[in-house]
Amino acid sequence: MFKRFLKGKYNSLYIKIFLSFLATCVLFFAALFAFWNYYFTGLFYKDKVAILAKRSAEVASLMDSYQEGTITMRELKYTMRIVARSFNGQVWIVDEKGIIFTGSSDSEGRAIPKQMDALFIDGLHGNTGYGMISLKPEEGPRNSFAYHTPFELNSQPMVIILQIPAGDISEAVSAVRLNLMLPLLFSLLAVGVILFIISRKLAGPLQQMNRAALELAHGDFTTRVPIKSQDEVGQLAASFNFMVEKLEEWEGTRQEFLTNVSHELRSPLTTLRGMINAMNDKIIPETKYPHYLHICDQEVQRLQRLVTDLLDLAQIQNGIDVFKLRPVDIADLLEDTMELLQAVIAKQGVVPQLILPELDQEPSQVDLDPDRFVQIIHNLVYNALKFTPEGGSLIVALENHPGRVHVYVRDTGAGMPQSELNRIWDRFYKTDKARTSSEEAGTGLGLTIVKHLVTGMKGDVQVQSRLGEGTEFRITFPRLR
Numbered sequence: 001m002f003k004r005f006l007k008g009k010y011n012s013l014y015i016k017i018f019l020s021f022l023a024t025c026v027l028f029f030a031a032l033f034a035f036w037n038y039y040f041t042g043l044f045y046k047d048k049v050a051i052l053a054k055r056s057a058e059v060a061s062l063m064d065s066y067q068e069g070t071i072t073m074r075e076l077k078y079t080m081r082i083v084a085r086s087f088n089g090q091v092w093i094v095d096e097k098g099i100i101f102t103g104s105s106d107s108e109g110r111a112i113p114k115q116m117d118a119l120f121i122d123g124l125h126g127n128t129g130y131g132m133i134s135l136k137p138e139e140g141p142r143n144s145f146a147y148h149t150p151f152e153l154n155s156q157p158m159v160i161i162l163q164i165p166a167g168d169i170s171e172a173v174s175a176v177r178l179n180l181m182l183p184l185l186f187s188l189l190a191v192g193v194i195l196f197i198i199s200r201k202l203a204g205p206l207q208q209m210n211r212a213a214l215e216l217a218h219g220d221f222t223t224r225v226p227i228k229s230q231d232e233v234g235q236l237a238a239s240f241n242f243m244v245e246k247l248e249e250w251e252g253t254r255q256e257f258l259t260n261v262s263h264e265l266r267s268p269l270t271t272l273r274g275m276i277n278a279m280n281d282k283i284i285p286e287t288k289y290p291h292y293l294h295i296c297d298q299e300v301q302r303l304q305r306l307v308t309d310l311l312d313l314a315q316i317q318n319g320i321d322v323f324k325l326r327p328v329d330i331a332d333l334l335e336d337t338m339e340l341l342q343a344v345i346a347k348q349g350v351v352p353q354l355i356l357p358e359l360d361q362e363p364s365q366v367d368l369d370p371d372r373f374v375q376i377i378h379n380l381v382y383n384a385l386k387f388t389p390e391g392g393s394l395i396v397a398l399e400n401h402p403g404r405v406h407v408y409v410r411d412t413g414a415g416m417p418q419s420e421l422n423r424i425w426d427r428f429y430k431t432d433k434a435r436t437s438s439e440e441a442g443t444g445l446g447l448t449i450v451k452h453l454v455t456g457m458k459g460d461v462q463v464q465s466r467l468g469e470g471t472e473f474r475i476t477f478p479r480l481r
Contacts, residue, residue: 017198018195021195029184029187029188032184033180037180040176040180045130045145048147048164052087053147055083055087055162056147058083059080059093062080062083067153077103077104080103083104084104084162087162090103090104091104091160091161092107092160092163093151093159094112096124098111098117099111112161115133119131119148119161123150123159124150124159127150129148130145130147132166144163144164144165145164146162147162147163202233205228205233205236205237206236208225212224212225212244216244221244223244224241225237227241268303271296271299272299323457325457326369326370328366329364330405330407331398334377335356338354338377344382348385349390350388350393350411351393353393353395353396355396355397357398357399364398364479365479367477367478372453372456373457376450377396377407379446380473381394383446384410384411384413388412388470389414392411392412393411393412394409394411394412395409406474406476407474408474409475410470413471414467415465415470416467420465421463421465424447426448450473458477458478460475461473461475461476462474462476
């Protein structure tokens with residue numbers, strides 16, 4: 001369980017951000033400490049190296065004098081002791097076997113400490129250098145600073161080694177390291193706290209969005225993410241809240257849609273069931289069966305229209321192979337459509353009128369799906385016929401404009417108030433039946449389908465209406481050159 005807890009914490013975004021930045025800071029501070037340690041240590045060694053280099057040159061000059069025979073071995077040892085006292089250390093002349101040939105102390109014939117082997121071998125290869133060594137108590141000071149330089153005596157390779165106690169150097173270097181390390185550690189601690197706060201601030205809204213998404217998945221559309229900044233994280237929170245609002249709106253629309261569908265289906269089904277039961281129970285005389293069967297047939301047709309419209313609307317909204325656009329002459333298409341609707345319009349006792357542009361004008365070429373455009377005109381004409389009384393008129397007109405065409409469908413029906421104009425595009429919305437002249441009940445989906453079809457073919461539809469004067473629909477499509 002503890003392992004799962006750690007795994008869950010490690011998978012947290014703010015922990016990943018915090019650890020990533022902290023690791024970067026640790027590496028940076030470690031590199032900074034290494035650089036300053038090297039720099040300040042070099043400063044302390046610099047003076048010592050300069051003194052020992054100068055003294056090693058003096059020792060080399062003495063060795064040259066001894067090799068030339070101008071001084072004796074005794075004089076050589078005495079002079080080297082004076083040189084050693086000048087820097088409070090020791091001078092050794094070491095042969096190629098690592099045996100002390102002579103020096104400032106009585107160590108002739110002894111091997112140099114093993115801790116100096118690296119320096120000694122480096123000197124045999126003709127290199128000059130220095131380093132810190134740790135000696136045993138019987139070998140000398142515990143911490144020593146040694147300087148070596150190559151030399152030849154009678155063609156035999158030698159190494160001049162100068163060493164001094166390094167207690168003061170070690171203390172100074174340790175003090176410098178401590179003074180470097182403490183501020184860096186406090187800085188790292190402060191940076192760690194700041195990084196933790198920043199990572200929590202960055203990941204906090206994301207965690208809140210995660211919890212809100214889980215609540216949203218369980219159907220709670222009231223959840224919101226607080227917006228505490230105007231940066232990218234705040235913008236993401238605002239977008240999330242906007243998405244929740246849209247989902248809430250869509251959920252309300254879905255519930256309303258289901259309610260409307262249930263109501264629209266229940267009404268004709270209830271009517272059909274009541275009439276069938278009445279005829280089965282002989283409540284309705286057999287002489288009236290034809291009349292009630294006609295009513296049942298109308299209700300069945302109403303159900304068929306409703307199902308057809310629902311399927312059509314679902315296809316349009318989902319974009320499933322709905323539009324097959326191609327350039328068409330909208331004037332010819334309007335003329336053919338109105339010719340097909342002539343009988344239906346005449347049956348309602350309404351006078352139709354088709355107004356087209358002059359023949360000498362350029363063709364009204366529009367990128368349309370002909371079948372869907374015919375469906376738009378059918379829906380608008382049938383809608384107009386429902387509200388136009390006998391003897392009224394129905395006008396379908398086409399106008400060419402630069403870059404676009406306008407199609408008008410006007411009627412002289414009862415008209416609608418502004419409150420209804422704002423809702424006629426809603427699914428299942430039906431206007432006041434008292435103003436309807438047609439006995440055929442609609443499904444309330446015709447104008448919704450018109451709206452989706454027009455916008456789906458990159459057009460626009462507008463409506464104007466006045467009570468007692470009629471209604472005008474204007475459809476606008478981009479005109480092809």
